[in-house]
Amino acid sequence: MTFAGxxxxxxxxxxESTFVVELDQFNGPFDLLLALIREEQxxxxxxxxxxxxxxxxxxxxxxxxxxxxxxxxxxxxLVRIKAQMLLPRREGDDEWDDPRTELVRRLLEYQQIRxxxxxxxxxxxxxxxxxxxxxxxxxxxxxxAPATLSLGELLAAVDRVMRxxxxxxxxxxxxxxxxxxxxxxxxxxxxxxxSRARWGDVVRHGAEPWEILSxxxxxxxxxxxxxxxxxxxxxxxxxxxxxxxxGEAA
Amino acid sequence: xxxxxxxxxxxxxxxxxPLPPAELRALxxxxxxxxxxxxxxxxxxxxxxxxxxxxxxEVAGGWQILTRSExxxxxxxxxxxxxxxxxxxxxxxxxxxxxxxxxVGRAEVEEIRGVSVGGVLKQLLERGLIDIVGRSEGIGRPLxxxxxxxxxxxFALRHLExxxxxxxxxxxxxxxxxxx
Numbered sequence: 419m420t421f422a423g424x425x426x427x428x429x430x431x432x433x434e435s436t437f438v439v440e441l442d443q444f445n446g447p448f449d450l451l452l453a454l455i456r457e458e459q460x461x462x463x464x465x466x467x468x469x470x471x472x473x474x475x476x477x478x479x480x481x482x483x484x485x486x487x488x489x490x491x492x493x494x495x496l497v498r499i500k501a502q503m504l505l506p507r508r509e510g511d512d513e514w515d516d517p518r519t520e521l522v523r524r525l526l527e528y529q530q531i532r533x534x535x536x537x538x539x540x541x542x543x544x545x546x547x548x549x550x551x552x553x554x555x556x557x558x559x560x561x562x563a564p565a566t567l568s569l570g571e572l573l574a575a576v577d578r579v580m581r582x583x584x585x586x587x588x589x590x591x592x593x594x595x596x597x598x599x600x601x602x603x604x605x606x607x608x609x610x611x612x613s614r615a616r617w618g619d620v621v622r623h624g625a626e627p628w629e630i631l632s633x634x635x636x637x638x639x640x641x642x643x644x645x646x647x648x649x650x651x652x653x654x655x656x657x658x659x660x661x662x663x664x665g666e667a668a
Numbered sequence: 669x670x671x672x673x674x675x676x677x678x679x680x681x682x683x684x685x686p687l688p689p690a691e692l693r694a695l696x697x698x699x700x701x702x703x704x705x706x707x708x709x710x711x712x713x714x715x716x717x718x719x720x721x722x723x724x725x726e727v728a729g730g731w732q733i734l735t736r737s738e739x740x741x742x743x744x745x746x747x748x749x750x751x752x753x754x755x756x757x758x759x760x761x762x763x764x765x766x767x768x769x770x771x772v773g774r775a776e777v778e779e780i781r782g783v784s785v786g787g788v789l790k791q792l793l794e795r796g797l798i799d800i801v802g803r804s805e806g807i808g809r810p811l812x813x814x815x816x817x818x819x820x821x822x823f824a825l826r827h828l829e830x831x832x833x834x835x836x837x838x839x840x841x842x843x844x845x846x847x848x
Contacts, residue, residue: 434738445757446783488783525779534764535757542755545824546726547737551684600781615677 427618447492448528450477460530463522467503471496471578495521499628567653575654582625607662609646617657669714670775672696672707677733686730686821728820729827733807752822762788763797763819767831771801771812790815 444450454473460466474496478489502517601620608615621633637659640646645661669677675695680687689704699707708731713725725734735743745747755763762785765777777785792798801814817827825831 445761446781448782462747492782498688513761524780524782528782531761531764531768531780534768534831538760538764541825542760544737544753545727546751547740548723548734549740549743550734551734586825610820 441500441611444481444557447489448490448525449532450474450481450523451496452529452532462525465518465522466581467500469519471500529570553642579630580627582621582630583627596635598632598635598639601629601632602640605633605636605640605646605659609659613661615659617659620659669710670707672699672703673710673714676704676707676731677711678733680724680733683732684783686727686732688730692731695778696754702832707800712739726826756788758785759792763792763815766792766798766813767815767819767828770814771804772814773806773810773812775810777813 444453451470451474454470454477455462455465457464458470458473460470471493475493478486478493499517499521507514605615605620608619617633620637621630625633637646637648637657641648641662644662647660649658649660650656651658676692679692679695681724689701689708692704692708693699693701708724714720715723720732720736722735722737725732740751758781761781762777765780766772769776769780774785774789777789789798793800796816796818798813798819799816800811802812803809804812819825820827
């Protein structure tokens with residue numbers, strides 16, 4: 419049987435387990451044990467427990483499963499059965515309970531499930547290869563984007579910002595330092611007078627682009643420090659600035 | 669084709685899910701279930717005989733027109749439709765146990781598989797292949813799981829009885845030493 423990819427010991431690597439065992443070949447301790455029994459070509463109902471137990475331990479060591487509880491649990495059980503098999507028993511003792519009985523029952527049960535898996539896999543593959551009408555593969559759930567914008571919306575936003583600028587004419591680009599500290603002082607001064615303000619209160623009409631950028635960086639910096647709280651009800655609506663009382667208390 | 673077979677073909681073409689004979693009967697007040705069944709056979713044979721690109725398949729207690737498997741690759745390559753993701757071996761094992769033991773609790777599934785199955789159960793629930801069908805009377809009243817109609821559909825099963833019976837499997841539980 420071939421499957422794409424690798425499997426975690428519980429199939430999908432859940433958050434609840436602290437570690438994930440990646441295995442290409444085995445779907446659990448019974449699967450591994452059955453594989454060993456097949457390799458050794460011994461009868462399921464007459465398992466040479468001592469030999470199989472040793473190989474099981476060796477194999478989980480090489481597979482790096484020595485700390486996987488499920489594999490260790492079965493390893494411990496094998497060792498216990500091995501010990502029970504060594505206990506002396508009288509010749510012709512009909513009362514003797516084979517210590518392997520429970521293990522064999524579970525292995526048979528598991529092997530039966532593997533058989534059903536083969537049936538399901540075969541049928542599932544046959545159905546997978548036929549499309550029904552209007553078949554749509556289940557949609558992958560994507561993280562919602564922060565804001566979905568068209569180019570028009572973006573240009574309109576730039577236009578709204580630039581309308582505040584005094585001279586929106588083409589000019590030479592010269593490096594000009596931003597004055598974030600000055601803008602921070604301005605925002606603090608505005609918020610000292612009243613607890614709430616808007617974008618228009620911290621950026622004067624006709625401001626230069628560097629002043630607008632300084633104000634934006636100042637607001638982001640103050641928000642990061644926990645001094646102010648910024649809220650924009652929807653994309654491109656005016657920015658609401660308020661004192662972060664929680665931040666002050668801290 | 670008989671008029672009834674053509675009528676069924678139109679309805680099955682229009683439907684996005686398998687239609688059971690009882691529902692198809694609503695198409696023609698005079699039709700009996702036997703008549704519907706005969707017309708379905710006629711339609712299926714028509715598709716097979718005339719070598720159509722689609723075929724009529726019985727799934728989950730209903731009938732559905734499906735594309736023939738030889739065209740899957742071409743359809744997928746042209747990105748007109750995509751096959752659903754394959755289930756992992758762990759998911760199939762869990763599904764097999766639930767299909768046979770339902771209603772069954774998580775502990776019993778874990779007992780048989782020998783591993784924890786919390787993540788697999790969650791994924792199977794999300795894919796709609798199993799559902800919570802009740803609570804056990806045992807300690808803590810654990811949830812019990814069963815397979816769904818979507819399970820039958822995805823594995824092209826008419827009904828659960830179509831899965832091999834336990835005594836039909838090469839290794840039957842009743843032959844185990846514990847059952848004597």
